Amino acid sequence: MTDRSKITTVNSSVPTDWKSDAMQARIGRRYRRERIFRSLGLAAVVISVLFLVFLLGNIVKNGAYGFMQTSVSLDVTFNADLLGDPSVLSAEEFTEKVRKTNMLRLIQASMRDLFPDVKGRRDTRALLRLVSTGARAQLRDMILANPSLVGNTERVELLTSDDIDQVIKGNIDITLAEANRKVKDKELSWLKTLQDDDRISLDFHSQFLTGGDSREPELAGVWGAIVGSALTLMVTLVTAFPIGLFAAVYLEEFAPKNRFTDIIEININNLAAVPSIVFGLLGLAVFLSVMGMPRSAPIVGGLTLALLTLPTVIIASRASIAAVPPSIRDAARGLGASPMQVVFHHVIPLAMPGIMTGTIIGMARALGESAPLLMIGMVAFIVDIPGSINDAATVLPVQIYLWADSPERAFVEKTSAAIMVLLFFLIAMNGVAIWLRQKFEQKW
């Protein structure tokens, strides 16, 4: 159409010669532009999809190993001289003695059998560092659970340290010059010996799913964060769902059309677009410093996220309530139901699938949210699994943030694995929402 000016220059009494070379060239140009335009559009879609694939592929590639951990099997002699004899000592004395024993000496003894030629304190210590610091607790718990081990020699699978684990997984480049890498040649030669002896294995690591956080990548787990997320979401659901539903019912069914309800409506729409971090500031100012609630607790996090999800729940519920046809209401009114009975006996049950879908999507958004929780102190390093909504806790996304900040190479795969856990929950929640919508969706 930009060519209009040229067209008018053609003598108007003569019909346009569409077959002429100039016209053909022009039409060719226009179709070429059309093709370019179309392929640009396609490219935009393809780029977005490719990026998503790249993102998820990257996470899965990094994270798959996060669920695995290298362990080394050692022949540990449970020395009765060190641990005390359970047949002589009473149960309490034995427990006390075992707790006081440095389990490293057991590991040292078994290592000495394997590497008799390692001498010197520095080398010995380096040798012991092949094994994770968590191995001590692992051995202790084994002995306490089964005192009859004392005096015997058992082949025990112990976790290796995170550096060795990374070498086995191929994440540390061992071709680099020795000075440039964390794992030295000597350690590699020991590792080689252990590998030749078939003592090194890479297995599924259940502690990652059942344990709490730890400074050591090989001991860190996501269960604490999962429980924290669950508690937080519970608080969010209990607050946001009834309030959101009631507000939607009021606005859709009872509210008079006046200035005030208009303000409420505009307000809710704007609230949905307020940056999440501002809700964090609100939580900090109101819940923590005015009300004096405990820091880092799921109850504060849950309430903050409830304020964040409230607009989502209200908007979804309203849409769903508005979709119930007026004939249902008229019929119920005609049979003598009061306005309240119409809403609670007929409209809400019919709108429920839509309301549930909206709520679940809101919850999924709350599950992935981390910025407001940073404000209210849910970033603390917490080892224990939270037991109630008043305990200090962290949530999955914040755990991911914390691990992503950790310098150890091994935390990269742990972070990716935690992201996979988070995405699993998100996909599950959205799946339920879609299922609900498809199962109960009604066309009136």
Add this chain to the structure above:
Amino acid sequence: MAMISFALIRQRSVAVVGGATQQLHSLPRYHGYFAAVRVFIPCIFLFLLWLVGGEAVIENLIISGLPDALKSTNSEQISLVLNRIQLAVQHGEQSTSDANILAAAERYSSLYNKGLWSTFWLTVAIGLTGYYLSKNRTQANFRARNNFEKTMSITLAASSFLAIVVTLGIVASLIFESLRFFQQIPIQDFLFGLHWSPQTALRADQVASAGAFGAIPLFAGTFLISLLAMMVAGPIGLFAAIYLTQYANQRVRAVAKPVLEILAGVPTVVYGFFAALTVAPMLRDAGGAIGVDVASESALAAGLVMGVMIIPFVSSLSDDAITAVPSSLKDGSFALGATKAETISQVLLPAALPGVVGAFLLAISRAIGETMIVVMAAGMRPNLTANPLEAVTTVTVQIVALLTGDQEFDSPKTLSAFALGLALFVITLLLNIAALRMVRKYREAYD
């Protein structure tokens, strides 16, 4: 308790009319509901009152009861003493040897227990009062349903009123803290200052910079990253919307639209991790290969990834705007012999322009308020630059940096975070209102 009274009153209402429920004005269960509400609402209020105010009251009692040796006019000292007392309450005698503190701790726990029990009994008493009140009113002609429904409608209205309260709460808390900040730092220094270094001396004898709170570098950094993000998301989102509405067949559309929505559903912390650990090193290596020095926390990495995140915001809203254009305009254009591309770029887009602009504004507001990506992938150092290869910091990054970890509530350092939050809130609010106006105005034109 509410449930018990529901059951009791329901029974009673039946008993009053001797089982002939048709004589009651309201169904028995409404009598029950009415009683339950009468019991439940005062109780929950009392309980909340205890939760909110109880501890503060006890603390004041303790402070007034402290021996003079521990008394101090300084509020910080008092909170320190209170902390010690609370530690002593939790851990008993190991934590402290100060007899005064121990005594106070004992008083604290006894007061706490007293408070808890008195709240409990008061709740029971109020509950019982509510029960008897409703019991007396349980008669055949009592309009229990109407009363109950009145309570319900008040509850409903109160719920929607809460949305206003939340907004007011946000505004009030932000403004209140910001005002305290501006008492210490003049507002023009904050808005137009070119230097940001919030580290202030904690003690008078410390050698430290006085702290500078010029927010321009932060606004510039935020603007730069948002601009980069829009340079990615704008064209890609718009072209994706055009392709999906005008060219793609039903099958492609059914697959591609949800996939784009997934981009919006991925938690931002995941994008942040991806930007920091994958995109930023890639850009640095690429820059190194062509001899350009790229900072390891460059604005470019954060901007690119954020752009991808907001593609769905642009595309789905533009999609709506384009589909809302009446097809008569499109048909008219085709009838004049225009190609599809010409129709789109010269008829559809101008007609849909307000909606598209609204979509862009919403996306920008989303980019400005986005936190996790920039916290993880952009730098911490305030840097007044337009070079996307350097590290910059943003408003949200600084809010997180100022407020994570322990903080005291009075220092300008902490309060400045609220001033930044206020600025953020105002900017995004204006963008949202403008965007909604645009979208609405345009809808009115065609519907």
